[in-house]
Amino acid sequence: MPKVLISRRLPDSVLEAASKMFDMELRDKTAPMTPSEMRSGLALYDAIMPSLGDRFSAEIFAEFGRPRCKLLANFGVGINHIDVDAARAHGVKVTNTPGAVTDATADTAMTLILMSARRAGEGERLVRSGKWEGWHPTQMLGLHVTGKTVGIVGMGRIGQAIARRCHFGFGMEVLFFNRSPKTVEFPARQVDSLHDLAAAVDILVVATPGGAETHHLINADVLAAMQPHAHLVNIARGDVVEEAALITALEGRRIGGAGLDVYEFEPQVPDALRKLDNVTLLPHLGTSTLEVREAMGRMVLDNLAAHFAGKPLPNPV
Template sequence: MTKVLMTRPLPDKVQAAARDSFDLTVRPMTSPLTVEEMRSALSEYDGVVPTLGDLFSAEIFAAEESWRCQILANFGVGYNHIDVQAAQASGISVTNTPGAVTDATADVALTLMLMSARRAGEGERLVRAGQWEGWHPTQLLGMHLGGKTVGIVGMGRIGQAIARRCHFGFGMTVAYHSRSPKTLDFPAARKDSLLDLAAAVDVLVLAVPGGDETHHLIDAQVLEAMAPHAHLINIARGNVVEEAALIRALREGRIGGAGLDVYEFEPAVPEALCAMENVVLLPHIGTAALEVREDMGLMSVRNLQAFFAGETPPNLV
């Protein structure tokens, strides 16, 4: 029977579906695979379900001329932790789970926008610390999102879902920057440059894939272009933002605030960010809803089933 390894425990429903088709092993730890574990996974299993943090680099694939593993059915839409070209050169297919994560990730973007603009994290800390002295007219004054301009960096599935929520839900004006113009079902102005977008918006939301092309896309120059009241929201990948430059911008008051679900060196979060009141920090929960994680896992299983049935997986990278 085909042997499959899940590198982290996935929801029970997903494990049951995988066991119906495969000889399944579930690694009990929640930490990323070590180098030795990755090599063992490739040599001992026919298929592997990796996820964020399992760094299948070119060096990993190059350790052997041929591997038993034939497919990496990634659990997640982002796959920048896998060197796809090196995998394919080793005869290993790679799939992902697009679509399942779109709405959940967009919802967290709006959560961060609201929390950051309305200073919700700061307010909750005040209450929990027993320091709230009661309502008064000028307490914790934040920014109202209605009627403001949101800038979306990367207008793919997730970027469009965020933009729809902003336009239809909050009456926000939408602007965006992407590699090519998009045909959209809502009004949106495309900006030719990222700097032009950053300068024109009240909230800048990052919804681009991870990888070399977007590494430090948001640097000191982009942050300098933003308005002093503007907020930066990142639900993409942590290294899309140059974290040191963001800390400087926040510390010096050059932007109004930030809402982060991802970090450049996860799970490490700089103490400087933790100490700032004008930053909302979430522990990478963009897709953390049971039904969403089940959908993602079942999509990974379907990719495996199709592949081992001799068919093209529905989500081949």
């Protein structure tokens, strides 16, 4: 049986299926793989299931000609932690799990939109503190979401799922910025300039893939273009947003607030960010439902099974 390394614990149903299909070894840790673990994995296993934080960089592959491992079956749709070109140069294929994550991630975006706009995190902390003095007409006034204008940065599967929820669920006008022209099946208008998009919307949602091309795409200039009442939501990758610039904008009350599920140096979250009341902070909950994680796991197994059977990969990168 092919020897496969699973880098993180998965739902029991997925691990049970994997154990029947492969000579499976589970790395039962929550922290990302270390460089030595990645190098030994490439040498000792026929395939590896990496995930977020397992940084298979060009340096990791550098000491190999053609490693024993011939497939990195990534658990997750984002693959900016894997140098795909370096993997390919060393004879290693890469797959991911698109589709399965779309709705759950879009739901998390809506959670952050509502929590940030309506100051839900701040309100919960007030109640838990025991200092809430009761309802009054000007208590914790936030931003009314229904009927507002949302800007989506990145109109892929997830961006479109967020836009649909905003339009059909909240009657919002949808504007979007995308690197290439995009036609969608619901009312939405593409804007040529990210700066112009930021200036026009009440809520700016980042849904673009991570990687070198989008590093610090949301920078100080984009944040400066946002309206003072507008909110920023990021469910993409942490380094798409220039975190230091966002902290400055929030500290200066230059924007209305922010909702974050990802961070530039995850899992490190700066003290300055954690101290702010005008930002909602979630611990990367984007796809955190049992059903979704099981579906992602099944996609990983499908990619592994196809690879070892010599069949076309369902989800090649």
